[in-house]
Amino acid sequence: MLNQGFMMSHVLFGVLGILCAVALFMDVLNASGKNYQRIKMLSLAVAVLIVISFLIGGYWYVTYYGAERDIIKAGAWPWAHNFFMEVKEHIFFAMLLLGIYLPIAVYKNIPLTNRKNKNLVLAICAMIILIGIFMEGAGGIISKGVTIGLRG
Amino acid sequence: MKKTNIKKNKNIQTAVIKNKTNMNKYSLGFGLSLVVTNLLNAVILVVKEVSSSVMNVMKAALGHHWTTHAVMLLFIFVVLGAVFSIYEVGAKWDSRKLMYYISGSVIISIVIITVYFLPYLIVK
Numbered sequence: 146m147l148n149q150g151f152m153m154s155h156v157l158f159g160v161l162g163i164l165c166a167v168a169l170f171m172d173v174l175n176a177s178g179k180n181y182q183r184i185k186m187l188s189l190a191v192a193v194l195i196v197i198s199f200l201i202g203g204y205w206y207v208t209y210y211g212a213e214r215d216i217i218k219a220g221a222w223p224w225a226h227n228f229f230m231e232v233k234e235h236i237f238f239a240m241l242l243l244g245i246y247l248p249i250a251v252y253k254n255i256p257l258t259n260r261k262n263k264n265l266v267l268a269i270c271a272m273i274i275l276i277g278i279f280m281e282g283a284g285g286i287i288s289k290g291v292t293i294g295l296r297g
Numbered sequence: 298m299k300k301t302n303i304k305k306n307k308n309i310q311t312a313v314i315k316n317k318t319n320m321n322k323y324s325l326g327f328g329l330s331l332v333v334t335n336l337l338n339a340v341i342l343v344v345k346e347v348s349s350s351v352m353n354v355m356k357a358a359l360g361h362h363w364t365t366h367a368v369m370l371l372f373i374f375v376v377l378g379a380v381f382s383i384y385e386v387g388a389k390w391d392s393r394k395l396m397y398y399i400s401g402s403v404i405i406s407i408v409i410i411t412v413y414f415l416p417y418l419i420v421k
Contacts, residue, residue, distance in 0.1 A: 207361045227417035235410045238338045239403050246331045253321035261392035268396045272403050
């Protein structure tokens with residue numbers, strides 16, 4: 146039960162991080178003096194949510210994943226671990242670093258009405274969103290790999 | 298005469314603002330650190346997967362190779378970011394150049410990681 150709780154909260158915080166990155170992307174597109182406070186808050190929220198997702202996911206991976214990995218590898222979808230989990234766990238670092246850098250880029254890179262500054266933040270948001278979508282898809286395939294492995 | 302001087306001064310000021318880098322030293326320093334750390338992520342992955350001795354050292358260091366990998370990257374990101382910021386490395390860079398370098402480093406690291414594990418997707 147604790148295993149499932151950790152896994153679900155890892156996904157929950159990850160999805161919330163992606164959603165905040167989407168909201169930030171839209172706010173930066175329409176950056177002005179009026180929404181600058183919200184832009185700062187959202188950039189911090191993305192960083193915090195991704196770091197929490199990393200900590201929970203990392204703990205789950207190190208503590209619980211071993212047993213599930215064996216089930217996946219013995220099943221019909223061994224590539225769910227051999228490819229998707231391996232790629233996911235390493236590409237996630239790019240998302241984590243982008244997430245941590247995001248508030249630095251927002252707080253220290255003003256004004257965001259400047260086109261070049263705006264594009265930098267937009268590019269970081271876009272990369273977080275795209276990598277995040279891949280993370281969710283890969284996570285789905287890995288959990289399906291466990292289900293298929295349990296069927297035998 | 299006075300009007301011409303004022304106009305000249307305004308033009309000079311505009312030119313200075315246009316040529317001035319838009320980036321704060323921390324934004325630039327940690328941005329450059331992000332570029333290096335992203336590429337190192339892929340390099341560390343390939344090295345630890347190829348060399349079993351490196352893998353064993355990483356497992357022994359913090360109990361799991363992935364944990365050691367994560368701590369190494371975060372440590373390098375913070376240290377390099379601080380060093381690049383203090384010494385103002387790449388002081389003439391602007392946001393656009395940094396954006397291209399960050400995007401490039403993310404794409405290169407993703408391609409290396411994906412291509413490295415691609416045979417496992419094809420071969421059972």
